[in-house]
Amino acid sequence: MTNNQQTLSAITTLIEQMAQIGKTSDGGVTRLLYTSDWFKAQQEISDLFQTHQLKTFFDDSGNVYGRAEGKAAAEPVILTGSHIDTVINGGKYDGTYGVLASLLAVSELLEEHGQPQKTIDVVSFCEEEGSRFPLNFWGSGSVTGIHTGKDYSDVLAADGTAFTEAKAQYGFGQGDYLPAERTDIGAFVELHIEQGAILADAGESLGIVKGIVGQKRFIFTVTGESNHAGTTPMHKRRDAMAVATELIHKLIETGRKTDVSFVATVGQMMVEPNTPNVIPGKVTFTLDVRHPSKEALVTYHSKINGFVDQLRTADVDIAVNHYSDVAPVAMSEKLAARAYEHAQAKGLKSRYMYSGAGHDAQILGSVVPTCLLFVPSKNGISHSPHEYTKPEDLQIGVDALKQVIYELAYT
Ligand SMILES: NC(=O)NC(NC(N)=O)C(=O)[O-]
Numbered sequence: 401m402t403n404n405q406q407t408l409s410a411i412t413t414l415i416e417q418m419a420q421i422g423k424t425s426d427g428g429v430t431r432l433l434y435t436s437d438w439f440k441a442q443q444e445i446s447d448l449f450q451t452h453q454l455k456t457f458f459d460d461s462g463n464v465y466g467r468a469e470g471k472a473a474a475e476p477v478i479l480t481g482s483h484i485d486t487v488i489n490g491g492k493y494d495g496t497y498g499v500l501a502s503l504l505a506v507s508e509l510l511e512e513h514g515q516p517q518k519t520i521d522v523v524s525f526c527e528e529e530g531s532r533f534p535l536n537f538w539g540s541g542s543v544t545g546i547h548t549g550k551d552y553s554d555v556l557a558a559d560g561t562a563f564t565e566a567k568a569q570y571g572f573g574q575g576d577y578l579p580a581e582r583t584d585i586g587a588f589v590e591l592h593i594e595q596g597a598i599l600a601d602a603g604e605s606l607g608i609v610k611g612i613v614g615q616k617r618f619i620f621t622v623t624g625e626s627n628h629a630g631t632t633p634m635h636k637r638r639d640a641m642a643v644a645t646e647l648i649h650k651l652i653e654t655g656r657k658t659d660v661s662f663v664a665t666v667g668q669m670m671v672e673p674n675t676p677n678v679i680p681g682k683v684t685f686t687l688d689v690r691h692p693s694k695e696a697l698v699t700y701h702s703k704i705n706g707f708v709d710q711l712r713t714a715d716v717d718i719a720v721n722h723y724s725d726v727a728p729v730a731m732s733e734k735l736a737a738r739a740y741e742h743a744q745a746k747g748l749k750s751r752y753m754y755s756g757a758g759h760d761a762q763i764l765g766s767v768v769p770t771c772l773l774f775v776p777s778k779n780g781i782s783h784s785p786h787e788y789t790k791p792e793d794l795q796i797g798v799d800a801l802k803q804v805i806y807e808l809a810y811t
């Protein structure tokens with residue numbers, strides 16, 4: 401029987417081990433899809449799967465699996481895991497904790513109960529964040545078939561790197577591995593840090609997620625003409641920055657006025673030529689908007705179109721690329737109830753809650769019964785080197801995850 405102390409030390413050791421790959425100077429982690437640190441991390445996970453007696457394999461998108469074969473091999477597979485990629489200078493828990501926790505949970509189940517009834521696959525999704533290419537949820541989206549048959553040859557990173565070339569550099573997308581799309585999955589369970597302060601503020605250890613907000617992402621390209629900052633009078637300028645800032649103000653203010661649940665973020669901006677004494681000829685920026693209701697997002701989107709029509713002139717053009725649209729998704733009530741019963745039985749401080757962050761569980765949750773569990777994030781900080789979760793809470797998460805996987809795969 402594995403005791404809590406052993407699990408606690410195993411999870412903290414593994415998190416520190418993985419945090420060495422892509423470590424940044426201030427203690428954060430950067431692992432962007434199809435880069436050498438990303439590949440090292442997936443190989444390390446594959447090795448860990450193997451040392452924990454799981455059969456490991458990659459798929460053609462770069463997702464990596466560790467399999468515990470069930471007695472009833474024809475039954476749908478129970479999938480558990482999270483993602484290995486990070487944002488730029490992110491923390492060591494976001495995604496990675498879920499992958500490692502799933503590995504430990506399954507390994508302990510095998511030790512304590514032997515071979516499961518149903519096959520369990522632990523997955524380390526190759527990408528979730530959308531930090532390098534405008535393709536968030538690439539890993540789980542590939543598995544559910546969202547991306548099947550689509551042409552991504554013109555998808556570029558902000559630095560101009562072609563998606564298909566980056567992918568091929570590590571041997572993916574060539575048909576050498578199993579196709580990523582799967583139709584044999586029966587349920588998905590993910591454990592993640594909360595990335596907000598609800599649990600931490602309440603002094604609670606476990607969040608059981610009822611649903612995840614919908615999310616839309618856009619890239620706006622505002623194009624005018626570069627010219628001399630000293631000699632071009634204001635009325636003769638084709639200033640992309642002047643239009644971009646007015647548009648950004650409208651986008652953020654409209655989000656703020658919608659209701660308290662609406663969030664709108666302009667997180668990335670590129671200015672050309674990006675120099676003090678030249679009028680910007682081109683400004684490119686991203687917009688990320690989220691809300692629990694699909695209707696609120698659709699209404700907001702129609703307002704965006706209105707603003708663009710208002711601000712576009714013969715001198716300054718605005719192009720909009722709506723590259724990601726993920727609907728709000730409800731988690732399985734039945735699986736959530738199982739997790740809640742576990743928390744009650746263990747006397748854990750827990751609650752039902754909603755997620756404002758996107759998760760692989762959102763993608764899987766639209767096709768199979770899915771359970772998403774949270775442990776607290778210190779001060780609600782995430783996507784930062786300061787991300788932190790107490791070892792005791794990490795262990796509580798693994799234990800709850802183990803219980804849900806047991807219910808699904810052993811009973
Ligand atoms: N859990 C996350 O940090 N997810 C992030 N990434 C996606 N793809 O939603 C996000 O922005 O919320």
Ligand SMILES: [Zn+2]
Pocket residue numbers: 487494529783
């Ligand atoms: Zn994240």
Ligand SMILES: [Zn+2]
Pocket residue numbers: 483494495528592
């Ligand atoms: Zn994450």
